[in-house]
Amino acid sequence: MEHPTLVLIIFVITYIFIAVQRIPGLRIDRPSGVTIGSTLLLLSGLLNIEEAYSFIDWHVITFLLGMMVMIAYLEFAGFFEHVALWLVQISRSAAQLLLATILSSALLSAFFVNDTICLLFTPIILKATRFLKLNPLPYLIAIATASNIGSALTITGNPQNMYIGIQSGIPFLRFMLAMLPPVAAGLAINYYLVRLIFRKTVNHQPIEKVSIRIPKLKRTLTFKALAALGITLALFIAGMGYPFAALVGASLILLAGYVPPRLVLKEVDWTILLFFAGLFIVMGAFEKAGYMETLMQFAARRVSGESFGGFMGLSLIVTLLSNLVSNVPAVILMQPLVEQFGGGEKFWLLLALASTFAGNLTLVGSVANLIVAEKALARQVHLGFLAYLKAGFPLALLSLAAGTVWLWFFFAG
Template identity: 30%
Template sequence: MDLTLTIFLLVYLVMGLGTLPGFKVDRTGAAVIGAVAVMATGSISAASAWAAIDYSSLGMLFGLMVVSAAFTVSGFYGWTTQRVAESNVSEPLLLAMLIGASGLMAAFLTNDVVAVAMSPLLISLTLSRGLNPIPFLLGFCFAANAGAAATIIGSPQNMIAAQKLHLSFAGVSKIAALPALIALPMIWAIICFLYRGRWKLTAKPALTAQAAPQATPLAATLPVFSLAETLKAAIIGLSVIGAFIFTDWPRELVALSGAGFLLLSRRISSKDMLGQVDGNLLLLITGLFVVNAALAATGLPQILLGYMTESGIDLGEPLPLFFISAVLSNLVGNNPAVILLVPYLHADSDPNALGAALSLGTHFSSNLIIFGSLAGIIMVERAAAFGLKISFGEFSRAGALVTLATMGFASIWILLT
C-alpha cells in the first residue's frame, strides 16, 4: 500500500504543478508512467487495469471532440471571432460581445477547444485595433470556463461525470445553466472595473517567430470559413445533443456516430479533423483511471471517506461537493479532480444535483489561478507568443474577484435548489 500511495501522490503532484521537478515530464507523461508503475509493481493486475479504463467515457469524449473539431476546420470559430472583434463598438461593448460568444460556444463546443481555436485570432484582431488584448483575453477565458458549467458537454470533466453518474442533460442544465448565465455579466463588470482607462495598447509587443504568421487582422493561417461545413457540423451537433436529451441511447455511441458522419466529407480531410482531437488529454484520462483504481484497491479512499462522513462532510450532498471539488480542482486540475471524485459519489440524493454542483465547483473555481484550467494555460501561453505577458498576479487579481463573485452566487443557488 505504501508504494501504491507514493506513486499516486507523485502522479497527482505533477497534476498540480504541471511538471515533475527536475524532469521534462508533463501531466500526460506522469499519468502514463504512473499507470505503468502500478502495474509493474503489482499494485494492480494488467486485467484489472484494462477493466478500470472507462471506455464509454473515452468514446463519448472522443466523439464530442470530433464534433467540436468540425467547427474549427470549417472556419466557424475564426469567422465568429472576426465578426465580433471587428465590430465598430466601444471597448466595454466589444468585451460583452466576446464574453457572450465565449460562454455560449463553450457550453456546447467545450471550453478548451474554444480557447485553442479562438485565442490567436482574438489577440491579432485586438492588436490590429490598437487595443490591449489582456482584458479581452481574461474575459474570454473566464467566460469559457463559466459557460462550460451549463451543460454536460461543456468540458471533458463534465462528460466524464455525465457518463459515470448517468446524468441527464436537461437535469444538470436545469440547475447549472442559470448560475453559468449570471456569471457572464459578473465577469464583464469585474473586467470593466479593473481595466477602466486601460483599454488601449501603450506599447506594441514584440512578436515571437511562431506568432508572426498569425499577427494579421485576417489571420490568414486559420481555416477559411465554409458555410456548408458549418451547417453540416451544426446539424449533426444539434442531433447529438437532441439524442442526449430525448433518448436513452448510449451516449458514447451517439457521439461516435456523430463523429463518423463528420469525418465522412468530400471537402475536409479526416486527417485535419482528427488533428484537432486532444489525444494527450485522452491518454491522461486513461492513465488516471488505472492509477486511481490501484489506489482504490488499497481501501484507503474508503477509509478517508468514512472519516469525512464522521466529520460531517458528506460528498452525497451538493453543497459540500461544490466546495470540495472547487478546492481539489485548483490543487490537481479539473479533469483529475473529477476522475478522483466520481467513483465515490454513489448516493441516495439526486445525481443531477451532484453533477451540477461538481460542474459549477470545478469550473467557477478554475478562474482563480492560471493553472486552474487548461483554458487559462492556453490563453497565457498564446499571449506570451505574441509578446504579451500575463503574470500570475494579474491573472489572479481579476480571477479572484470573478471566482468569489460567481462561487458566492452559485453556493446560494445550490443551497436554495
C-alpha cells in the same frame, strides 16, 4: 491488495506530476504523468494488464472522442476563427468588444469544449487588440474566465462535465436548466468585474475601426459538421446514451465530410484521451488498495450534504481540490463521496459547478487559463499570475457562492 503502501507512493508521485508539471530537469505534462504512474503500477506487479483495462471507463473515452471529432471538423472549416473575427468587426467600443468576447467564449465553450475555444480565440483577440490599439489583458482574462464559466452550462462543455454526465445519467436538458442561472450570474459578474478593474481602458468610447480580413469559411463543411452536432444534441435530449450519440455524430461527419479524415483527425487532442485512460488506472488501483474508502469516511465525518453549511463545505472542498490537482482528477476523487451522499442530482451538479468555476481562482486553476497565457506569451504579451488573480480570485468566489446557493434552493424540498 498486497503492498498498499507502494500503491500510495505511486499515487502521490502521479498527482505531483499532475499538479506541478514543471519539475527541474523533467518536461512532464499531465498525460505523461498519469502514463508514468499507470506504467509503474504494471511494472511493480500491483496490477496486471487485464485489471488496468477494466479500470478504464470506455464510455467516457468514447464520448470524448466522438465530440472531439465533430469539433475538429468545425475547426478545420474555419468556423471558430470566422465567428471571432466577425464579433470583432461588429464591436463599436472597448466595452462592447469585452461583452462580445465574454458571451461568445461562454456560448461556444458550452457546446465545443472550453480548451478548444481558448486555443482558437486567443490569437484572434490579440490580433484585434493590436489593430485597435487596446490593452489586451482584459480580453485575455475574459476569454479564459468566460470559457470556464460557459463550459459549466452543458455536459459537452468540458471533460469533467462529460464524465459527470455519464456517471450520473442526468438528462442533457435537465443539466442545462439547473446550470443556466449560475452560469448567467457568473457571466454578469465576469463582465462588470473586468470592466471595474480595467475601467480606464474598457469603456464605451468609440474605437477606431480597422479592416480585418475575415478568412473564407468552408460553408459546406461547416454546415455538415453543425448538422452532425445538432443530430447528436437531439439524440442526447431524446435520451440516447451520451457515448453512443457522440459516436453517431462523429460517424456522420466522417461519412459526409469531403475532407480526408486523416487531415482532420490531426486536430483531435489525443493527449486528453491518454490522460483519462491513465488517470482511471491510477484511481482504480488507489480504490482497490482501500484508500478511497478511508478518504471518503474522513471527508464524510466533516461534510454533510443534509445541511446548507455542509453543502457549502462540499463546494469549498471541491474548489480547493480542483486547484490542487486540477478539475478532472478532483471530480474522479470526489465521486465516491457524492455516491455516499446518495448520488442525488444536486451533488453531481455541485461537483460540476464547483470543479469548473474553481478554475477561475488562479491562473493555474484550469488548462484553459494556461492555454490563453501560453498563446499570449508566444505573441509577446505577458498575462501574469497577479494580473489574472485580481479578476479571477473574486470572480471565482462570487460565482461559486451564487451558484452553490442556487443549487441548494433549486433542489430544496
